[in-house]
Amino acid sequence: MPIFEYKCSDCGHEFEELVFDRDECPPCPKCQSEKTGKLMSAVRSKIAGGASAPESGGGDTDAGSSFSSSSPCSGCSGGDCSNCG
Template structure:
């Protein structure tokens, strides 16, 4: 059961919703409007950029904190 992020078109409130079915109607918790839009997750944009860092990096030296 994925959690999606939505934006209400009526009051512009951004909220998360646990979606049980793909055709489920999502209602804004602030104003009860059914005019909501699913937002794109930032995780959907991994890779595909030209230049810059595209992920998390770790240092290659030093103490790891494990003994």
């Protein structure tokens, strides 16, 4: 179940909501208005070493920047073990 970001047209409140139907727009938790709309969000994912990086493929990061493919611990090689984190 994805978490989407919404904005209320009446009061301007921005909020996140876990929804079952991706076309559903939940009411505003602040003013209870039904006039809410889904916002566009940046997609992020976790990579080896616990850092996160944008998935967009463009922007201000390049392949050789500060992200490392080696693990920060000696317990694994992918940054996905009980010692990492």
